[in-house]
Each structure stands twice: as C-alpha cells, then as structure tokens.
Amino acid sequence: MLTGYKDRLQVDAQYPKWINLSFQFKALILSDLSLSSIPQFLFYQQKLRVIDLSHNKLKEKFPIWLLQNNSNLKFMNLRNNSFVGQLYLPSYAIGNMVWLDLSNNHFTGKLLEDFGDKLLGLQYLNLSQxxxxxxxxxxxxxxxxxxxxxxxFNFFLGEVPNELLVGCSKLEHLRLSHNRFNGQFFSSEFNLSSLFQLELNNNEFTGSLLNVNLETLNILDVSNNYLRGPIPAWANKVSWLISMRNNSFEGQFPCQQPMSASLLFMDLSHNFLFGPLPSCIDFTNIVDIHLEGNKFTGLLQDFLPNSSSCLSVLNLRDNSLSGVIPNLIGTFLNLKLLLLGKNHLKGSIPKTLCLLKNISIMDLSSNSLSGTIPSCFQNLTFGVMEKHNETLEQDQLQIMNEFIDENHIYGDLIKKNLDLVIDIEAIGLNEIYLVDKNRGRSYKGSILNFMSALDMSCNDLTGEIPQELEKFTQIRALNLSHNHFTGSIPVTLSKLSKIESLDLCCNNLSGNIPPELTNLNFLEVFNVSYNNLSGQIPKKGQFSTFEESSYEGNQFLSELPLEKGCTTNIETPHFESLASDATKGKWYEVDLPAFHACFFPAYVVFFLLIVSLLYINPHWLKRPLHFILNINYLLNLALFNILSR
Structure with a gap:
C-alpha cells in the first residue's frame, strides 16, 4: 500500500530506484501531487485493487492498460486531470470494477454501445464535467x-434510455444536469423509487411530474426545462433542496400537509403559479426562498412567521402581493437579500428594516410605497456582514457514501473520495434578477457575495434624500429614481466610495450637482435627468464620459455634454492633419518626378507593343488605313454638298 497527498510524497515519472518492480501494490493513492505523467512503475503492477491518481496534471489518453493488467481493480479515481480523447474499454467485461470516477477531464466522443455490458458490477460512475x-x-x-x-456538464443529447429509468432501480443519486437531453423523463414505467438526489436542471425535458411518486427525495432540481402541469403533492416532502425554477408549472402549490422541517432551499420562481403564497413552508431551517416571477397574491403577514433565525434570502419579486411590509421582517436578523419589488405593496417603509444588519441587497422598487426613507437606515451597511453570521451560512451539504469492500481494508484509506459534497452554488441555485446600471441582469453563485444594492425606484416616496446614506460605504448600486424626492443632492453621497451605479432621475431635486461626486472613482452609471437641477455639470474624471441623457430634463443645467456620435467639430481637424501629413500641401497636388518616372516607360512599352503586332501581321495595317480613307471621303463629300448650296 502506497499513499501520498498534497506533495507529501514525491513521485518520479521514471520509476524510482527504491521500488522493486517485482513488488506488487494492492492500493496506490497518488492524489494531488502535481504529476504530469503516469509513473512508469505502474506498467508493471498486476494486483492493484485501488488506484487513485486524482487532482494531478495528467494529460494523456485513458490508461486502458491499467484495467487490462489489473483484473481485480475495484476502485479507479482519475478525476480532476486533463485526460483527453474517447473513452475505450477492454473488449471483455470488467466484472470487479465497483467505483469509476473520470470527472473533470477532457474526454470526448460518444460512450460505446456496450459500455454497460462491460461494467455490470459498477455502483458509482462519475463522468461529469x-x-x-x-x-x-x-x-x-x-x-x-x-x-x-x-x-x-457534458454534451449528451436525445432521450434518456427507458432501460436506465426502469432497470437501475437501486439508483440513489442521479445527475443529468447541464446537457441537451429532451423528451419525457418521467414516463409511466419510471422505476427509480429509491432516489435520494435528482438533478435534471438545464436540459430540454418536457411532460409533467404527475406520473411518478418521489417521496424519498432529499434533493430535487428540475429547473430550466420545459416541464408543465400542476406541482404534485409529493413535492412538499422533499427534505433539503427543491428547485423548479423557469418551467411552466401552474396552479397552486400543494399544501395539504406541512413541508419538511429540514428544508434548506426552495425555488419556484418564473412559473405560472397563483393563489396565496405557500403557507405550509416550515421556516425552522430554511435559508433561501425564491418565488419570483409568478402570480401569487395575498398579504405578506399571512405568509411570514413571527421570526426566523436562518432565513438568508427572501425573493418575492414580480408577483401581485398587496398590503404593507410587515414589521416582523425586522426579526429575520440573518437576512442578506430582501427582494419585494414589482408588487402592489403600499404604506410606509417600516423602521424595523433598520434591524437587518446583514442585508446586502434590498429591492423595494415598483410598488406604491409612500412617506420618507427612515433616518435609521444609517444603521445598515449593505455589504459589510457581521462576523457572527458567517457561522450560520449553509453553502454545502455533505452526503456520506461507503466504498463496499468485503474485507473493509480500504474504506478508511479512501474515505475522502467517497463523500459527495453538494455545493448549492454549483448546481445553479441562488440566482436573483436586478436592474443595475440601467439594464436588468441575473446574479448567481459566488458573485452575490460581492454585490450590494438598494433599489427604491418607482414608488411615491417623498422628502429629502437622507444625509445618513453616507454610511453605505460598501454599496455598489443605489437607485432612488421615479419618486418625489425634493431638496438637493446630498454632498455626503461622495462618501459612497465603492458605488458603480447612482440613479436619481425623475424626482424634484434642485440645486447643483455636487462637484465632490467626482471623487467616486468606480462610478459607471450616473443619472439625474428630469429634475430641477441648475449650475454647471462637473467635468472632472468619469463625469466627462457621461452622455447628455444623464442630465436631460434639467433646463437650468449648463454646458451639457455632446452626444457620442456628433463629429462635426471633431473630424474636420482630423482630416486636415491627415492631408498635411500625407502630401504636405493640397490633396490634388501631383508629385511630378514620380509621374514622369511612371509615364514614359509605360508609353515606350505600349508603342513597341503596337509596332510588334503590325510587324507580325501586315494585313492588320490595311484595316486602319482603309478606315481613315473612308472617313476622309465622307468628310470631303459633306463639304462639297455644303458649298454647292
């Protein structure tokens, strides 16, 4: 048995002198050693049962000889290398192979038709990425x-073979996500009743979920497909993660019984669901709730619990919710993303929102909120999370697996390779949509850790923009447009040192644009159009790059910038300089020495060509002479007729 992890063992590609080539290993683990080629001494091994070359830099074809030389090989891990080419197997069945991991390489081509016939004993097969x-x-x-x-994460296409969905009844973990599969996956013959984890996201599957019963599922991701119909009753029994995002599911979410108390993540966004928000959600451990882009109605206070210590993301954008923002949201102390935009909410902004010390993105836009921005918003930091919350984040789930070995010799040795770590971000979850920098965009995955924004646009808010917003030193985007704010633009906004987008358009702001705002070095989008601003526009720094549309609708602003594309006063000097450099004079002046040098040789060549042709065939000379005589005769005849009159 030979092991080596993270450079603790140095292995030469040439076989080391200290290795007796007659010595036979049963287990060889050379993981994470930066190997660039397979060590030569492996060619002489014939009794291997475990081989692990994962997390190296191996760039060659699949080592089929390892299978041919070691008939007892049970565990083979080549993941996270750079193996290339098609996957070829020996011509005979490999009866002892139990675990085969070739993930995260560069294998290409199709799987051989008899692939399953040669690996009948497999329990674990990973060909992802x-x-x-x-x-x-x-x-x-x-x-x-x-x-x-x-x-x-491959390029498989077509329908999933019915033989797989019927014959592999022991499957517990099935991941087909990020391919090009299509057709109906959940057929009437579907027989995978032991599934623990099912990921079909980012394919082109059709049909409904009504033909199957998957109450054993802990993880279900069917997002970004073409599934339709009602959500089945068994869906609210999924224990950990459920994502049905971006399909065509319709109707109400089934709430005949409470959902699992262990549920961590729920995403039903961008479907055609209606009725009240699901009242059966158990908020005990849930971290993320995404219900955006449906037709849910009702009041928020009827949906939310009295408090929640785990909730981190509450995304209810683009629905038809009504009523006021309940005060109890302020009790969700670990909330990082609060998205309530594009609903029918009214009333004032509750001061309890100032208790959300860990908030990084808050979207209250496109509602009917009124009143002023509470001055206690200075307590929010937008992007600076308190340290105590870091221990509460649940970004990964770990599933323990067991390598089946009759003698239990190698289980502990390779245990680190058997744990399936499920990264919430990696399976396409935790995605939000924001209007930022004058255009809508989706943010997902780890990028959300660096994004911070406050959007209160398109409401009926009044009063002055609070000076206390200077505390948002980490905020990236601030949108207060399309309200009724009055007064001047606070000079204190110049302290928002990380801001990239500042939109104050369509209000009743007056006074000048503070020149101190030119200190905002990361500002890419700035819009104060359609206010009552006056004075000069700052010209320093990036303010010289903003277009006229950023300032239009302010009739007392002076020295508006020219629109990009107006070239009347810019291009003329450019062309003049080109003419001056090229000719040192007017464009039509001719270089006479160059003209003479080209013209006279060409004239001589043409003359000699004509003489040569006439010398070769003298009869050609008669034709032009005959033509000239005819012309002369016609001219004389015409002259005679004129004189005779």
Missing part, C-alpha cells in the same frame, strides 16, 4: 447495482 456527446447507450440499464450516476 467532460465533453462527452451523443445519446446514452441503452446498456447502462444493465448495471443493476448502480447507486450513483453523474453525467452532468
């Missing part, structure tokens, strides 16, 4: 003991 293509072979359905199948 490669470049495999084509349809799946139906022989995969013959691997009856398969427990984990991961084909995510």
């Amino acid at each position: 490669n470049q495999f293509e084509g349809t799946l072979p139906s022989s995969l359905g013959k691997i009856r003991d398969l427990v984990n199948l991961d084909l995510a």
Whole structure:
C-alpha cells in the first residue's frame, strides 16, 4: 500500500530506484501531487485493487492498460486531470470494477454501445464535467447495482434510455444536469423509487411530474426545462433542496400537509403559479426562498412567521402581493437579500428594516410605497456582514457514501473520495434578477457575495434624500429614481466610495450637482435627468464620459455634454492633419518626378507593343488605313454638298 497527498510524497515519472518492480501494490493513492505523467512503475503492477491518481496534471489518453493488467481493480479515481480523447474499454467485461470516477477531464466522443455490458458490477460512475456527446447507450440499464450516476456538464443529447429509468432501480443519486437531453423523463414505467438526489436542471425535458411518486427525495432540481402541469403533492416532502425554477408549472402549490422541517432551499420562481403564497413552508431551517416571477397574491403577514433565525434570502419579486411590509421582517436578523419589488405593496417603509444588519441587497422598487426613507437606515451597511453570521451560512451539504469492500481494508484509506459534497452554488441555485446600471441582469453563485444594492425606484416616496446614506460605504448600486424626492443632492453621497451605479432621475431635486461626486472613482452609471437641477455639470474624471441623457430634463443645467456620435467639430481637424501629413500641401497636388518616372516607360512599352503586332501581321495595317480613307471621303463629300448650296 502506497499513499501520498498534497506533495507529501514525491513521485518520479521514471520509476524510482527504491521500488522493486517485482513488488506488487494492492492500493496506490497518488492524489494531488502535481504529476504530469503516469509513473512508469505502474506498467508493471498486476494486483492493484485501488488506484487513485486524482487532482494531478495528467494529460494523456485513458490508461486502458491499467484495467487490462489489473483484473481485480475495484476502485479507479482519475478525476480532476486533463485526460483527453474517447473513452475505450477492454473488449471483455470488467466484472470487479465497483467505483469509476473520470470527472473533470477532457474526454470526448460518444460512450460505446456496450459500455454497460462491460461494467455490470459498477455502483458509482462519475463522468461529469467532460465533453462527452451523443445519446446514452441503452446498456447502462444493465448495471443493476448502480447507486450513483453523474453525467452532468457534458454534451449528451436525445432521450434518456427507458432501460436506465426502469432497470437501475437501486439508483440513489442521479445527475443529468447541464446537457441537451429532451423528451419525457418521467414516463409511466419510471422505476427509480429509491432516489435520494435528482438533478435534471438545464436540459430540454418536457411532460409533467404527475406520473411518478418521489417521496424519498432529499434533493430535487428540475429547473430550466420545459416541464408543465400542476406541482404534485409529493413535492412538499422533499427534505433539503427543491428547485423548479423557469418551467411552466401552474396552479397552486400543494399544501395539504406541512413541508419538511429540514428544508434548506426552495425555488419556484418564473412559473405560472397563483393563489396565496405557500403557507405550509416550515421556516425552522430554511435559508433561501425564491418565488419570483409568478402570480401569487395575498398579504405578506399571512405568509411570514413571527421570526426566523436562518432565513438568508427572501425573493418575492414580480408577483401581485398587496398590503404593507410587515414589521416582523425586522426579526429575520440573518437576512442578506430582501427582494419585494414589482408588487402592489403600499404604506410606509417600516423602521424595523433598520434591524437587518446583514442585508446586502434590498429591492423595494415598483410598488406604491409612500412617506420618507427612515433616518435609521444609517444603521445598515449593505455589504459589510457581521462576523457572527458567517457561522450560520449553509453553502454545502455533505452526503456520506461507503466504498463496499468485503474485507473493509480500504474504506478508511479512501474515505475522502467517497463523500459527495453538494455545493448549492454549483448546481445553479441562488440566482436573483436586478436592474443595475440601467439594464436588468441575473446574479448567481459566488458573485452575490460581492454585490450590494438598494433599489427604491418607482414608488411615491417623498422628502429629502437622507444625509445618513453616507454610511453605505460598501454599496455598489443605489437607485432612488421615479419618486418625489425634493431638496438637493446630498454632498455626503461622495462618501459612497465603492458605488458603480447612482440613479436619481425623475424626482424634484434642485440645486447643483455636487462637484465632490467626482471623487467616486468606480462610478459607471450616473443619472439625474428630469429634475430641477441648475449650475454647471462637473467635468472632472468619469463625469466627462457621461452622455447628455444623464442630465436631460434639467433646463437650468449648463454646458451639457455632446452626444457620442456628433463629429462635426471633431473630424474636420482630423482630416486636415491627415492631408498635411500625407502630401504636405493640397490633396490634388501631383508629385511630378514620380509621374514622369511612371509615364514614359509605360508609353515606350505600349508603342513597341503596337509596332510588334503590325510587324507580325501586315494585313492588320490595311484595316486602319482603309478606315481613315473612308472617313476622309465622307468628310470631303459633306463639304462639297455644303458649298454647292
């Protein structure tokens, strides 16, 4: 047995002298050693049961000889290398192989039709993050003991073979996400009743979920497909993660019984769901709730609990919710993202929102909120989270797996390779939509950790913009446009040192634009159009790059910038300088020495060409002479007729 992790063991590509080539290893783990080629001494090994070359820099074809030389090989891990080419297997069945991980490489081509026939004993197969293509072979359905199948992030296409969905009844983890699969996955013959984890997201699957019952699921992700119909009753029994984002599900969410208390993540956004918000959600452990882009109605206070210590993301944008923002939201002390924009909310902004010390993105836009911005908003930091909250974040889930070995010799040795770490960000969850820098965009994954924004646009807010907003030193985007704010633009906004987008348009602001704002070095978008501003526009720094549209609608502002594309006074000097450099005079002046040098040789060549042609065939000379005589005769005849009159 030989092991080496993270450069604790140095291995030469040439076989080391201290290795006796007659010595046979049973387990060899050379993981994370920056190997650039497979060590030569492996060619002489014939009794290997465990081989782990993962997390290296190996760039060659699949080492089929390892399988041919070691008939007892059970565990093979080559993940996170740079293996290339098509995956070829020996011509015979490999009966002892239980665990095969080739993920995160550069394998290409189709899987062989007899792929499943040669690996009938597999329990774990991971081919994810490669470049495999084509349809799946139906022989995969013959691997009856398969427990984990991961084909995510490839270019597979077509329908999933029915043999797989019927024959692999022991499957617990199935990942087909980020491919090009289509057709109906949940057929009437679907027989995967033991599934723990099912990820089908980012494909082109159709049909509904009514034909199956998957109450055993802890993880379900069918987002970004073409699924339709009602959400089945078993969906509210999913224990950890449920994502149905961006499909065509319709109707009300089934709430015949409470959802699981262990649910961490829920995303039903961008469907056609209606009725009241799901009242059966258990807020005990849930971290993220995304219900954006549906037709939910009702009052927020009927949906939210009295408090929640875990909730980090509450996304209810683009629905038809009504009523006021309830005060109890202020009790969700770990809330980082609060998105209530594009609803029918009214009333004032509750001061309890000032208790959300960990908030980084707040969207209250496109409602009917009135009153002023509470001065206690200075207590919010937008992007600077308190340290105590870091321990509460649940970004990963770990699933323990067991390497089945009859003698239990290698289980502890390779245990680190058997734990399936599920990264919430990696499976496409936690995505939000914001209007930022004058255009809408989606933010997802780790980028959300660096984004901070406050959007109160398109409401009926009044009063002055609070001076206390200077406390938002980490904020990236601030949008107060389309309200009824009065007074001047606070000079204190110049302290928003990280801001990239500042939109104050369509209000009743007056006074000048503070020149101190030119100190905002990261500002890319600035809009104060349609106010009552006056005075000069700052010209320093990036303010000289903002277009006229950023200032229009302020009739007392002076020295508006020219629109980009107006070239009347810019291009003329440019062309003059080009003419001066090229000719040192007028454009039509001719360089006489150059003209003579080109003209006279050309004239001589043309003359000699004519003489040569006439010398070769003298009869050609008669034709032009005959033509000249005819012309002369016609001219004389015409002259005679004129004189005779």
